[in-house]
Amino acid sequence: LVENIDKIKEGYKIALNEKVRNEKLKTELISNVSHDLKTPLTSIINYVNILNDPNITEEERKDYLNILDRNSKRLKSLIEDLFEASKLNSGKMKMEKEPLDIISLVYQGIGEYSNLYEEKNIEFKVNSNEEEIILDLDGKLMSRVFENLIVNALKYSLNDTRVYIDIMSKENSVEISFKNISNYELDFNTEDIFERFNRADKSRNSSIEGSGMGLAITKSIVELHNGSIKIEVEGDMFKIYLTMPKK
16 A cells, blocks of 8 residues: 555656646747747848838848848748648648658758758768668658758758768668767757757857757657657767658
């Protein structure tokens, strides 16, 4: 009886801690959403007001219109990410699977996005134990996964370093790992980073733009494919592992 009571107490304690954690994450989510949507929106409102000033020069008008264009696209991207994350988590996302080579999807993502942040001189090194690995995948969704991971690596990697991508075929699964050296100190909970609008730069004041939903969307897509994802941090080394089932 005493042992059962102790188990009940321990279970209650765990449940209470989890509830407190969930409430904390909800509060942070609302705060982060407000921050990330408010920043470009405030800028748009301010520059619209400036453009109404008849005394500004044509050159200034062009500069302000460029800033408006950039911020409106950022706001649009944030809202689209929010809707996609909501759709994925609601279970209403329909997948269209077909046999695809996952190695080709990775190379396709590198080809499309490696020209971003060219000034950082980041090199991608891909290694695989097979030339071709065919899995039943939704090509559009899995392309989004690799897009998120590649763009994240480009954004957050130290200049003049390499991003290592290993694709290993095992008996019942395929493991894909991304490893890069971060350009700033890594200080975050590896579980919480998968929450929507949660970013590694907790202050959210860095010059690196992002909705903070990339990894949350990535996790949802991987899990829709019955896969799993985890993050490991070792010093300044950031490692993310995807495990995808073969059947």
